[in-house]
Amino acid sequence: MQDVTDVPKRNRDAARLKMDDERLESHVKRAQELIGNDTKEVPAFWINKYKKEAAKNWDMFYRRNTTKFFKDRHWTNREFEDLAYQEGQSKVCLEVGCGVGNFVFPALIENPGLFIYACDFSKRAVDMVKDNEHYDESRCKAFVCDLTQDSLTDNIPAESLDLVSAIFVFSAIPPEKFAFAIQNIFKVLKPGGAVLFRDYGLYDEAQLKFSAASDKKLESNLYVRQDGTMSYFFSLEDLQSRFEAEGFKTLKNEYIYRETTNRRLELNVDRIFAQAKFQKPLA
Numbered sequence: 001m002q003d004v005t006d007v008p009k010r011n012r013d014a015a016r017l018k019m020d021d022e023r024l025e026s027h028v029k030r031a032q033e034l035i036g037n038d039t040k041e042v043p044a045f046w047i048n049k050y051k052k053e054a055a056k057n058w059d060m061f062y063r064r065n066t067t068k069f070f071k072d073r074h075w076t077n078r079e080f081e082d083l084a085y086q087e088g089q090s091k092v093c094l095e096v097g098c099g100v101g102n103f104v105f106p107a108l109i110e111n112p113g114l115f116i117y118a119c120d121f122s123k124r125a126v127d128m129v130k131d132n133e134h135y136d137e138s139r140c141k142a143f144v145c146d147l148t149q150d151s152l153t154d155n156i157p158a159e160s161l162d163l164v165s166a167i168f169v170f171s172a173i174p175p176e177k178f179a180f181a182i183q184n185i186f187k188v189l190k191p192g193g194a195v196l197f198r199d200y201g202l203y204d205e206a207q208l209k210f211s212a213a214s215d216k217k218l219e220s221n222l223y224v225r226q227d228g229t230m231s232y233f234f235s236l237e238d239l240q241s242r243f244e245a246e247g248f249k250t251l252k253n254e255y256i257y258r259e260t261t262n263r264r265l266e267l268n269v270d271r272i273f274a275q276a277k278f279q280k281p282l283a
């Protein structure tokens with residue numbers, strides 16, 4: 001689950017290239033076969049347990065990995081122009097599912113006019129954010145919150161945010177809880193404010209790996225990792241309909257294709273991400 005999107009600078013342009021049609025077609029064909037043949041569903045007892053214990057499993061993930069697992073996300077200004085600082089401008093953002101701050105700290109350092117609220121349901125992760133040498137209360141407030149059941153307005157004034165970033169967090173949430181999470185975000189955004197979304201796309205290589213293994217599929221497009229954390233894969237239609245159902249307007253919604261190389265295994269891997277921008281309409 002490493003952040004393979006953070007390709008070395010000199011390879012960025014090459015990595016951003018879309019897969020050519022032929023390659024994409026054969027990838028989709030392979031994906032559909034693998035996923036279509038994956039009928040090994042996990043028993044309901046375990047599905048409920050993974051869903052119920054999601055916060056605990058992520059907390060254990062951070063106990064094991066501390067701050068060492070994800071790389072800092074230095075690509076966010078490039079991918080989300082709303083985030084990038086413009087002279088004299090100040091913005092307030094909330095990062096949902098902030099983990100240990102791999103999005104938060106590069107964004108604060110690169111964008112002087114930014115204030116970031118950062119929340120996660122893992123207390124251990126939030127404590128690591130607060131312990132970071134760059135944590136400065138005049139520019140950041142981190143707090144524990146389960147986006148799928150705790151109201152964000154307990155910590156953030158309603159309709160006060162310019163931006164909400166959701167970077168690889170919705171994939172960790174069971175789909176039946178998306179609606180609550182999206183409504184929760186809607187309430188703290190200003191009219192005209194936007195959600196910046198990036199997550200695993202349908203047929204991403206990680207989904208193919210889950211399908212090839214046994215007993216990983218919980219339900220359609222939802223899988224479980226060895227450590228009990230979950231991963232959902234978004235088609236653009238699915239993503240768009242879920243945000244629009246809660247009142248958002250879709251301004252951007254696209255797949256990002258990246259070819260990454262695993263040098264040790266001498267393998268090229270096709271990653272597919274869903275990237276979108278959803279706006280809360282002006283009143």
Ligand SMILES: C[S@@+](CC[C@H](N)C(=O)[O-])C[C@H]1O[C@@H](n2cnc3c(N)ncnc32)[C@H](O)[C@@H]1O
Binds near residue numbers: 103120
């Ligand atoms: C893959 S990590 C991404 C972390 C961070 N956004 C980043 O870009 O590095 C997913 C994070 O979402 C958090 N998370 C998952 N479900 C959540 C929920 N219901 N409420 C709050 N945080 C959640 C997990 O604890 C984990 O830190």
